[in-house]
Amino acid sequence: MGKQVTSASRPIDTSRHLRWVSFEKRIRDGLPSLEPIKGSPRVVLFITPGGSRIGAHFFTTKKSNLSSPLAEIAIRNVGAGPQTAVEVSTGNPGLFQDFYAFCCTVADRVQIDREPVESAISKTLASWSALIRQKRLLSESVQTGLFGELMFLKKVAGVIGWRSAVDAWQGPASEEHDFTLPATDVEVKSTRGENRIHQIGSLTQLMPKAGRRLAIVSVQLTLGTGRGSQSLPQLIASVLSTASAMAPQTVETIRHHLTKHGWADEDALQYGARYHLRSPMAAIPVDKNCPVIVPDSLSGLGSARFARIEKVEYALNLDGLGALDDSSQFDRILFRK
Structure with missing residues (x-):
């Protein structure tokens, strides 16, 4: 014994x-x-x-x-x-x-x-x-959201450079919109659905800030293993590698935002699914033609009844609105003052 x-x-x-x-x-x-x-x-x-x-x-x-x-x-x-x-x-x-x-x-x-x-x-x-203790992996919705933000970050970096793009990316801990570009604030919404239907979590999420334009960038993803598809770890590696080569001082900020999303490098093998764009990204100005619900939308209720509304969540269908990434109007909505 x-x-x-x-x-x-x-x-x-x-x-x-x-x-x-x-x-x-x-x-x-x-x-x-x-x-x-x-x-x-x-x-x-x-x-x-x-x-x-x-x-x-x-x-x-x-x-x-x-x-x-x-x-x-x-x-x-x-x-x-x-x-x-x-x-x-x-x-x-x-x-x-x-x-x-x-x-x-x-x-x-x-x-x-x-x-x-x-x-x-x-x-x-x-x-x-x-x-x-079970390892806490990113939920499907968080993975989808992070994938979309990283794809848009690469798009922005190709237009205004990596340093400015990373400075514009606010990350999940910020009360600002996802990106504060020089000309426009941007909320990036991602979905794995066949339609551009996105979940909006509050009355103020799509409310423009005073003196600033606001646009939604809709990212549609789909599962795939063909050319152009990549996993979340591959996309993260690509972003970090390119940023390191083009603007090394931005890597720490990118990693900080990834950590705030819940990403950990040691979990990379747990995210094997590969995705590619179902269709080009779309940019939709948040204006009178965009069917968002903001506090002004409910002003007709009167202050007493409005004060009793504790929370508003809704699904927003953006099919056919705005401009696709392969058009000049896309850049005009996001990058031109």
């Missing part, structure tokens, strides 16, 4: 603990059971009647303020006086074997490493939480 590595951050000493197969048999038998672990301070493993819950009591001199960050593990204080203990338990049978190893690990930290009970439980919980 010797050391055995578990999914926790330290090995457990298997010479001190009842073998899992024996503990599992007690669970199947359905009888209440107590299994002391030899050492000091006192630690007792337990099984409730019917084998519905297993756990451990870690005896201590004071009550604990610990709470569990994991939904399947419960922590509470039990007993009083010299019988005070911190109870750690789970009622999920699918986790019993792993949780048994968890309890043994905490016991070793308390009895062998002489760690305080709270510290031993906290450290083991932290290591297990880190091991099972």
Whole structure:
């Protein structure tokens, strides 16, 4: 018998603990059971009647303020006086074997490493939480939005240069529109749909700022593996590579915006889908011909009724409006004063 590595951050000493197969048999038998672990301070493993819950009591001199960050593990204080203990338990049978190893690990930290009970439980919980934490990848809508902004960034850089283009890109943390070009503010809206239907999240998202023109750039993407298609990681690499060659001082800003979107380089392999433009980008001026909903659109309600509107979200169909990227009017809408 010797050391055995578990999914926790330290090995457990298997010479001190009842073998899992024996503990599992007690669970199947359905009888209440107590299994002391030899050492000091006192630690007792337990099984409730019917084998519905297993756990451990870690005896201590004071009550604990610990709470569990994991939904399947419960922590509470039990007993009083010299019988005070911190109870750690789970009622999920699918986790019993792993949780048994968890309890043994905490016991070793308390009895062998002489760690305080709270510290031993906290450290083991932290290591297990880190091991099972799911990687948070970009949602489909965020991926689509970022893809569209990067494609438009490359378009802008081809017209006014990389330094000015990156300065114009406001990123997701800004309260400004997506791009503040010299002549026009721009909201970039991207979709994977067959129509230019875009989700608008508030009354003010498409409201021009005083003294500034506003345009929407509509980006339609579709899945594909043919010529011209690329994945999000490939597009990011292309943007960074070109910006580095043309205006090295802009790379830090680009990376900052990517991070704010939730991008992490180590996740690149998780984004394998490739996309290309379904149709050229379109530029649509936000003017009287653009069917947006802004506060002025609801002025007829009166101030009392308008004040009761907490949130407005809507889908905007831009098919057939504005000008496509392959026309001179596209550049005129966005870049000419």
